[in-house]
Amino acid sequence: MGERSRLACVSIPDFGLQVALRRPGRSADETLVLADRPGPQGRVTSSTLAARRAGVRSGLRIGAALGLCAELQVIVLEDEELESAGEMLCEALDRFSPQVEPGPPGSGAFWIDPAGMARLYGPPAVWAEAILDHLAEIGWRSTVVVGFRRFLTRALAEFSAEVRIFERPEDEVAAASEVPLRGLDLPKRRVSALASIEVDTLGDLLRLPAAELRSRFGAEIAKLHVDASGARWDPLRPRLRREPIVASIAFDPPEEVEERLLFAMKGALPQLLARLDEAGERARALLLHLDLGDAEAIDLRVEIATPTTDLLQIVDLLRLRLSALPLPAAVVELGLTLEGTRPSRPQIDLLAERERRDPRLAERALDRIRAAYGEASVTRASLREAHLPEASFVWEPTDSVRQPRTKELAANLSGASSCLVRRLLRRPIPLAASPSEERFQEADEPRCLPSLAGVMPPTCGAIRRLHGPHRISGGWWVRPVERDYYYAETTGDELLWLFYDRPRRRWFLHGVVD
Amino acid sequence: MTNGSLEAKSRGLEQVSVADLARPGRLIEISGRGANARLSTATSLLRRAQVEGETSAWIQAEQGALYPPDLAAAGIDLEALVVLHLPTDQGARDLLRATEWLLRSGAYGVIVVDLSGIRPPRGQAWCARLVALAREHEVRLILITDTQAHQSSLGPLVGLRIAGHRSPPLAGQCSLNVDVLRNKSGGPLRVLPESWRTPLGLEG
Numbered sequence: 001m002g003e004r005s006r007l008a009c010v011s012i013p014d015f016g017l018q019v020a021l022r023r024p025g026r027s028a029d030e031t032l033v034l035a036d037r038p039g040p041q042g043r044v045t046s047s048t049l050a051a052r053r054a055g056v057r058s059g060l061r062i063g064a065a066l067g068l069c070a071e072l073q074v075i076v077l078e079d080e081e082l083e084s085a086g087e088m089l090c091e092a093l094d095r096f097s098p099q100v101e102p103g104p105p106g107s108g109a110f111w112i113d114p115a116g117m118a119r120l121y122g123p124p125a126v127w128a129e130a131i132l133d134h135l136a137e138i139g140w141r142s143t144v145v146v147g148f149r150r151f152l153t154r155a156l157a158e159f160s161a162e163v164r165i166f167e168r169p170e171d172e173v174a175a176a177s178e179v180p181l182r183g184l185d186l187p188k189r190r191v192s193a194l195a196s197i198e199v200d201t202l203g204d205l206l207r208l209p210a211a212e213l214r215s216r217f218g219a220e221i222a223k224l225h226v227d228a229s230g231a232r233w234d235p236l237r238p239r240l241r242r243e244p245i246v247a248s249i250a251f252d253p254p255e256e257v258e259e260r261l262l263f264a265m266k267g268a269l270p271q272l273l274a275r276l277d278e279a280g281e282r283a284r285a286l287l288l289h290l291d292l293g294d295a296e297a298i299d300l301r302v303e304i305a306t307p308t309t310d311l312l313q314i315v316d317l318l319r320l321r322l323s324a325l326p327l328p329a330a331v332v333e334l335g336l337t338l339e340g341t342r343p344s345r346p347q348i349d350l351l352a353e354r355e356r357r358d359p360r361l362a363e364r365a366l367d368r369i370r371a372a373y374g375e376a377s378v379t380r381a382s383l384r385e386a387h388l389p390e391a392s393f394v395w396e397p398t399d400s401v402r403q404p405r406t407k408e409l410a411a412n413l414s415g416a417s418s419c420l421v422r423r424l425l426r427r428p429i430p431l432a433a434s435p436s437e438e439r440f441q442e443a444d445e446p447r448c449l450p451s452l453a454g455v456m457p458p459t460c461g462a463i464r465r466l467h468g469p470h471r472i473s474g475g476w477w478v479r480p481v482e483r484d485y486y487y488a489e490t491t492g493d494e495l496l497w498l499f500y501d502r503p504r505r506r507w508f509l510h511g512v513v514d
Numbered sequence: 515m516t517n518g519s520l521e522a523k524s525r526g527l528e529q530v531s532v533a534d535l536a537r538p539g540r541l542i543e544i545s546g547r548g549a550n551a552r553l554s555t556a557t558s559l560l561r562r563a564q565v566e567g568e569t570s571a572w573i574q575a576e577q578g579a580l581y582p583p584d585l586a587a588a589g590i591d592l593e594a595l596v597v598l599h600l601p602t603d604q605g606a607r608d609l610l611r612a613t614e615w616l617l618r619s620g621a622y623g624v625i626v627v628d629l630s631g632i633r634p635p636r637g638q639a640w641c642a643r644l645v646a647l648a649r650e651h652e653v654r655l656i657l658i659t660d661t662q663a664h665q666s667s668l669g670p671l672v673g674l675r676i677a678g679h680r681s682p683p684l685a686g687q688c689s690l691n692v693d694v695l696r697n698k699s700g701g702p703l704r705v706l707p708e709s710w711r712t713p714l715g716l717e718g
Contacts, residue, residue: 356567357568368615373601373612379598393581393582401594402594404570409589418532418557418561419557420688421557421713422553422584423580423581424579424580467683487716489682493680495683513554
C-alpha cells in the first residue's frame, strides 16, 4: 500500500474539558466538571484531576457530585464554543496538510492526509511530532496516529499517549486489537453483554464469528466488527475551504476624515457580505488594516456576538470603533477582511414561550460597547478559590447575556436575610504610620490604631472599634503574604475593611462596607 | 403589629420592603456619602429583579470597586450579571452613554450605574432620555450617587430617591433603615427596617 492511502488521526483527549480550561482565568488545578445539561439532574461527562480526587466520576449526577465536593464548578459547554474550537484546530492543522477532515462535532478527532508532506517534513514520525509540538505551543494536548483506516487510527489515538506510526495495515489491526471496548462510546448494555462472555477488547471482538453478531448484539456491534477488522475503507472527506473574503480600498490623496473612511467601507461591505452569504455564512468578526504610510499601520478587530449579515449593524460597530481611535496620520490604504461562521440552527420549540427580553438585542448592545471601549470593557465575574480577596475573582470578557437561574435564586431567597456587601479597592491604600510606630514594630503586633487622615474624608471620623483579626496567609512560593484583616468602626459610623500587613508591618485600607 | 407599623398605618403611609422599592420603568437614585448601605441596597434590588428573571447589567468606572464574592454571598447570579468597566476621564459621560445603549436595546430588565465619586453631566437632557427609555422598556434603572440626603438629587426626573442607614454590627447582623426622600408615584412610603447579615469575619 503506497503513501497515498495513508491517513493520520489527531485526537484531542478530553476535548470538551480542554475547551473549558481555555476560558480566561481557568486552571487545570480547579475542581471542575463538564455536565451534559444544566441543573442537578445533568450528568458529569468529564472532570479534572482535582475533581476525580474528590471522588467525582463521569456519569455521576451533578447533584450527587456537588454532595461529594461542595466547591465543584460545573460547566455546560455550548455547541458554538465546541464548533469554534474545532474550527480553530482545523485552521491550525491546515499548515500540516491541505486536506483536513474534522470528526463529529465535539469529538476532538481530526483526520489529515499526510500525502506529499515527506518533502517538507521528512519521515511521517517527524511530521507527526511537528503536529504535536505545534498544538502544544497553542495550548492543546494531543496524540497523533498515522495509519490506514479511519476507525482504527481514531481508536488507537484515543488510547495512546504518544505518536504511533504504522507501516503496514496488518500492524495497525494488530495494535488496535488491544484497545478496550469500554470507552469506545458504545451502549453500556452492549459492552456489559460482551464483557459477560469475556469479550473486552477489539481483538476479542474480532475473534467472534461476524455472521451472528448482528442478531445477538445488534447493528452497532456488527458495524464495530467490520470497522475493527479493517475491511472497510472510507476515503478522507476534507472540509472545503473558501477564499478569504477581503477588500482593499486605496485613498489618493490619503484620507483622515472618519466619516469618509466609513463611507468608503460602507461601499465595499455589501459585496463582501454577499460573498459570505453565498458561502452560507454570517459575519462574526471584521478585521481592519489601516495603512498609514510612514506611520505605523493599525490593525483592528471588531467582534460580533451574534453573527449577522446586517450591513447597518456592522457599519454602526465600525463607526464606534473608528470614533474611539485617534489616527496619528492619514490612511493611505484600508484593508477589510470578513470572518464568517455558519449560523447555528436553533431547535424549533413550538410550545416555548417567547422571551420577554431579546438576548440578540442584548448582545448587540454589548457589541457596540465593546466596539467603543474595547473588549475588556464588557465582563462577567468569575469566582476563584484563593486566600487573598483580590485573587478570589477575575473579570472575564464576555459577549453574551444569560438569563438568571430564577428557581435557584428564589430557593436561596426564601428565608435568607439580605447581606451587606463590600467595595474592594483595586490597590490597598497604605495608612499613615501612627505616633507609636516604633513600639509597635518591636512588639510585632498591631497595638495601635492606624490613622485615616488624608485617606478618608473628615466626615469618616476616627476609628473607635476594631473587629478581628481574621488572618490570611499564603504566597510563600512567591512573596510571603500574612495579613490580619479587621473591620474598623469609625466615629462617623462608617465600616472600613483594613488589614495589617505583618511582613511589612503596616496598615492598609482594602475596602469599605457599603 | 409593631409600634412602628401601627404608627405608619395611622399616618396613612404605605409600607414596603427594601426589595419592593424597585418597580419596573423607574429611575431610582440611591444617595449617600461614604460607607453607608448604598451598594448593599442596590444589590438587594438587583437580586429581586434577577429572581423575577430579568437580565441584568452593572456599570462602573474602570477602577470600580465591585467585589463579586460578596455579590454571590448576597444571592446574585454572577453568571447572569454583565459588568461594564468604562472610562471616567469625561466624568459620567461614558457610563451614561453605555446605559443609554443598554436601555435602548430593551433587552435588560435591571441596570445599576455606580456613579460614586463621579461627576454627573450638567443639564437634564440625559436624565430625560434615560427615564423615557426606562419607562418604555420597563427597566429598573438604579443610579448610585454620593450626594447627601440634604443635597439636591440628580434632577426632578428621578422617580424615587432613597438613602440607607446602617446600624453598628451586632452578632453578625445590622439593622438597615431606608428613608424615602422622594417618591413621584403613589403616596408617601415607609420602608420596613430589615435585619441584614454582615460580611464574613464581621460578627460584631
